[in-house]
Amino acid sequence: MAEFAGDALACIRAERLVFQGLSFTLAAGGALRLTGPNGSGKSSLLRVMAGFIRPAAGSLTWDGADVTKDREAHGARLAFIGHLDAAKPVLTVDESVRFWARLYGAEDPAATTEKALEAFDLLRLADFPVRLLSSGQRRRLALARLLAAPAKLWLLDEPTTGLDAASVARLETVIARHREAGGLVVLATHTDIALPEAETLALEDFAPEPAFADEETA
């Protein structure tokens, strides 16, 4: 069974300690919601989980094996949606999604693309160049890649930014289906998004203690 866990993680960005002593466990079908004020390290944690940043301390494991040792294998099982939509303005919606489907080795890229576009209500826009899309539509295009390039672990950084209520509902359905199939989801968000039985990790709980506290204990 897939189990993704972090133990006593710490992260340093630009010589500043962002969080420390952070632990979590996520089993197959599980979801983890990251909350916390701006700058509390939600994005940094997601980037650590994706293997882009090495944790300054602690360990990150998948089924008990250290993921920082084999970044390629870890990368193959995860999908990361950050703030950027990774969309090329001159490609059409269909071409953009199909590229990722082909790169991720889909058996039938055309069918996979169609399914992914349908799930986010983008079929009617399939032949539109990306530069004509609104920001919410671009966001949906980015999310459609989750289905075009299947991965076990989804790391979503503010996926609902710019989405209307109907699209948020679609995303909820897609996430629920992914979890039913044994997938894992980690999601950083400020907005309400239904994640039944999700655990919540409040990043402010792991903020480093203020400097003066260190002096007192020393």
Added chain:
Amino acid sequence: MIRALRAIAGRDLRLALRLGSETMTVLVFFVLTVILFPFGVGPAPETLAKIAPGILWVTALLASMLSLERLFAGDYEDGSLEWLSLAPVPLELVVLSKALAHWLTTGLPLVVMAPVLGVLLHLDPAGTLTMIAAMALGTPALTLIGAIGAALTLGARRGGVLLSLLVLPLYIPVLIFGVSAVDAAIFGLGAGPRLLILGGLALFALALAPFAAAAALRQAIE
């Protein structure tokens, strides 16, 4: 592996065709600069013929450097690079695919254009074939070496200046053997060995550049 290479190179080619600016920038720079030389050094055929190989190589080298900065920058800025790095293919292959597309859109046009401009500069016809061969061997090396520089300078402010400083010294061997191969052919000395060295340089870059550039890209997306 081959599928992934085709997918990435195919996407980059499509992007380049739709935008069209990269190829045009390189070609226009190449043509205009070469055209300026007869005005600068005078139209005497013997003078021009003497320096033609050098002019063509130096300008081709500068032209190919013009487009390097955008090699990874687009994917870096819009977040595609993160996805590419997570794809179930080695990042080295991603670099190789992108370099291939880059050479097809910016290197190959130089190879095609060089003999035409050679006529303009009264390049000895005996050197024309060698010129094409040398360019065909040398420009892939330029792209691959340039890929290392482009990956290293990602995210740096004024990366373009840094990129030229990093890459130009590494271009010099290609320049030396490229020019000397054409000169050798013109003087009937046999360009073979020099072309072989150029080919060797290209293979060396092919073996080294994907790894070096991939390592630099991993740093960039941290």
